[in-house]
Amino acid sequence: MNALIFPGQGSQKLNMMKDFYDEYPQAREVMHRACDVLNFDLKGLIFGNDEHELTKTYNAQPALLTTSMMVFEVIKSKGINFDVVAGHSLGEYSALVAAGVLSFDDAIRAVRLRGELMENAVPSGAGSMMAILGLSPEKIEEIVGNLNGVYIANYNSPLQTVVSGEVTALLSAVDIFKNAGAKRVVQLNVSGPFHSPLMAPAKEKLSEFINKIEFRRPNVPVVFNVTGKVAGTLEEMRMNLINQLTSPVRWTESVKTMDEMCVNKYIEVGSGNVLCGLVKKIVNAEVYSTDSIDEMDKLEGVVKNAEIAEF
Structure with missing residues (x-):
């Protein structure tokens, strides 16, 4: 098929x-x-x-x-x-x-x-998205559940999830994802917090x-x-x-x-x-x-x- x-x-x-x-x-x-x-x-x-x-x-x-x-x-x-x-x-x-x-x-x-x-x-520059690589969706869901202004936007693959939200909230979450075991956290070149x-x-x-x-x-x-x-x-x-x-x-x-x-x-x-x-x-x-x-x-x-x- x-x-x-x-x-x-x-x-x-x-x-x-x-x-x-x-x-x-x-x-x-x-x-x-x-x-x-x-x-x-x-x-x-x-x-x-x-x-x-x-x-x-x-x-x-x-x-x-x-x-x-x-x-x-x-x-x-x-x-x-x-x-x-x-x-x-x-x-x-x-x-x-x-x-x-x-x-x-x-x-x-x-x-x-x-x-x-x-x-x-959303006002320009106020929202964005980040790709989190190498961390399970379940772990990301757990982390996001304890954050304000951050949302899961894309379940792209078992080891690639995109989060969306307010820029300040996203930036403050980078180290949290890395400390939890993420291999990379990449800010995406988008104009807003899509799928949130x-x-x-x-x-x-x-x-x-x-x-x-x-x-x-x-x-x-x-x-x-x-x-x-x-x-x-x-x-x-x-x-x-x-x-x-x-x-x-x-x-x-x-x-x-x-x-x-x-x-x-x-x-x-x-x-x-x-x-x-x-x-x-x-x-x-x-x-x-x-x-x-x-x-x-x-x-x-x-x-x-x-x-x-x-x-």
């Missing part, structure tokens, strides 16, 4: 998926559609030279959604089948488009708004938009961040997407759920290979990047050979 997994914020880079844009008309159609819907030169931003501008939350999010969907359309055109989808944080919107739950137009408007709201939810209760103002305003757009029955199961499970009803999907802003991303549990569904190939759709690395730390499975046309060609070869072997 194949799973498509979609990256989140942090995977953006200048000129990402430009080779797909140059090579495939369906990729160009996605990019042009995004520019039209947003009434904004997203193409010029992604294929430009201002990395600082691309990294801004309200730009990075539509840029990543668009480039992931460019690659997804190419995957479809090559007849590569998939049985389940999941996305990390922002990537969940890409997964929902891939599964037919959201239209691309609604999703790109949603993530542009989401980025703006997240950017403005401090995002409540953004969640409230985003929910108004999410509640107005159409959710359709998925073509394949979608594994959600908030629960790490497949959602049953459309209303549950809607609420999961809204609650995602203030809840931790349960990526480890999401991958384990897909593993229990007998997924043995994970295909990261779009820029980078961060999720490939995380999956390898969680389960024993094949992982494939689509970060370039060369990577896509390798994937296509593997899938075609597998189909021949099965036949």
Whole structure:
């Protein structure tokens, strides 16, 4: 079974998926559609030279959604089948488009708004995030339970957990995590305390938009961040997407759920290979990047050979 997994914020880079844009008309159609819907030169931003501008939350999010969907359309055109989808944080919107739950137009408007709201939810410089490496989630939960202003944001792998919160609280917690056995504590280059209760103002305003757009029955199961499970009803999907802003991303549990569904190939759709690395730390499975046309060609070869072997 194949799973498509979609990256989140942090995977953006200048000129990402430009080779797909140059090579495939369906990729160009996605990019042009995004520019039209947003009434904004997203193409010029992604294929430009201002990395600082691309990294801004309200730009990075539509840029990543668009480039992931460019690659997804190419995957479809090559007849590569998939049985389940999941996305990390922002990537969940890409997964929902891939599964037919959201239209691309609604999703790109949603993530542009989401980025703006997240950017403005907390005063600049007041909140941040830190990755804690080499310490079990259980130990981190115990520590965070005794701290004020620090929250678990991402369960990325058994030995990588991200915390979120007020900058002063995070900085004062660094030595606590290190003394407890953390190998490294890394402050992330983000503009706010994402996936924490401090995002409540953004969640409230985003929910108004999410509640107005159409959710359709998925073509394949979608594994959600908030629960790490497949959602049953459309209303549950809607609420999961809204609650995602203030809840931790349960990526480890999401991958384990897909593993229990007998997924043995994970295909990261779009820029980078961060999720490939995380999956390898969680389960024993094949992982494939689509970060370039060369990577896509390798994937296509593997899938075609597998189909021949099965036949």
